[in-house]
Amino acid sequence: MSNLEERCSEAGLKMTGQRRTILKVLSDASDHPSVEDVYDRAKAIDSSISIATVYRTLSMLDELDIVTRHEFQEGYSRYEVNEDHHHHLIDLETGKVIEFQNEELEILKKKIAQELGYDLVDHRLELYGKKLSKKKK
Amino acid sequence: MSNLEERCSEAGLKMTGQRRTILKVLSDASDHPSVEDVYDRAKAIDSSISIATVYRTLSMLDELDIVTRHEFQEGYSRYEVNEDHHHHLIDLETGKVIEFQNEELEILKKKIAQELGYDLVDHRLELYGKKLSKKKK
DNA sequence: GTAGCTGCAAACTCTTTGCAACTCT
DNA sequence: AGAGTTGCAAAGAGTTTGCAGCTAC
Numbered sequence: 001m002s003n004l005e006e007r008c009s010e011a012g013l014k015m016t017g018q019r020r021t022i023l024k025v026l027s028d029a030s031d032h033p034s035v036e037d038v039y040d041r042a043k044a045i046d047s048s049i050s051i052a053t054v055y056r057t058l059s060m061l062d063e064l065d066i067v068t069r070h071e072f073q074e075g076y077s078r079y080e081v082n083e084d085h086h087h088h089l090i091d092l093e094t095g096k097v098i099e100f101q102n103e104e105l106e107i108l109k110k111k112i113a114q115e116l117g118y119d120l121v122d123h124r125l126e127l128y129g130k131k132l133s134k135k136k137k
Numbered sequence: 138m139s140n141l142e143e144r145c146s147e148a149g150l151k152m153t154g155q156r157r158t159i160l161k162v163l164s165d166a167s168d169h170p171s172v173e174d175v176y177d178r179a180k181a182i183d184s185s186i187s188i189a190t191v192y193r194t195l196s197m198l199d200e201l202d203i204v205t206r207h208e209f210q211e212g213y214s215r216y217e218v219n220e221d222h223h224h225h226l227i228d229l230e231t232g233k234v235i236e237f238q239n240e241e242l243e244i245l246k247k248k249i250a251q252e253l254g255y256d257l258v259d260h261r262l263e264l265y266g267k268k269l270s271k272k273k274k
Numbered sequence: 275g276t277a278g279c280t281g282c283a284a285a286c287t288c289t290t291t292g293c294a295a296c297t298c299t
Numbered sequence: 300a301g302a303g304t305t306g307c308a309a310a311g312a313g314t315t316t317g318c319a320g321c322t323a324c
Contacts, residue, residue, distance in 0.1 A: 116235060
């Protein structure tokens with residue numbers, strides 16, 4: 001039983017074939033798939049799965065903090081399995097998502113929230129960029 | 138003629154009554170209104186305005202870089218007039234949006250993008266927090 | 275056995291668009 | 300005059316949901 005399956009069982013979810021399929025797709029994903037992506041990959045394993053189940057499952061997993069739902073200003077959601085904390089740089093030309101971490105940033109964000117009188121609960125940072133070419137701007 | 142109207146005319150847009158109304162709503166707004174919000178406020182001035190026009194106008198203004206469209210993980214868009222560059226701290230208890238600026242952050246973000254081989258085109262940082270209970274800053 | 279899960283299709287929300295009438299320049 | 304703009308309604312895209320049958324526990 002995979003780690004993700006375990007976490008779901010512990011949360012009281014029934015481990016159905018469809019859920020196993022979706023969890024496999026997610027743990028195999030090295031990108032940030034949309035619902036449609038997850039659906040397509042799941043169908044490759046179990047062609048009878050429905051997109052409603054994919055939506056329902058991803059929502060539950062988000063609720064359980066097993067995945068994070070992102071809205072990268074694209075008009076639809078993309079999901080990723082929660083692992084280490086990081087942020088995203090979105091390549092404006094290809095849509096590719098690059099992950100990065102930065103300790104300085106973490107410290108700075110906490111400091112900013114504190115200065116505003118807030119306790120930082122969550123945060124999102126997205127950088128949108130274009131690949132540097134030989135020519136500089 | 139207001140500053141916003143001027144900028145639109147310069148961009149080659151015809152200055153219709155509906156556009157004037159929407160621009161007034163936007164320049165009067167001190168919050169980050171949704172399309173529905175803008176529509177409601179515009180209707181209070183000109184009850185015949187249609188929501189399609191509000192959508193079309195806001196899209197144009199976004200294109201012209203006069204406003205910025207935000208998607209604060211709420212499932213719909215919110216707009217704000219572009220003025221000084223800043224970021225948002227969203228109060229998780231009240232939904233209130235607090236704006237802030239931080240020079241250190243700006244430098245750090247550019248640096249991160251450079252290091253990843255990218256030219257920073259745009260970026261979004263959102264902090265989600267809860268008010269510190271004890272004393273105020 | 276039964277609470278929970280699924281597929282299906284319909285419904286919903288937000289946003290965009292085709293079109294004919296109208297209006298700013 | 301004529302291109303651009305508008306309101307309307309219909310269509311799209313993404314997501315949610317009611318329901319009857321099915322399944323894990």
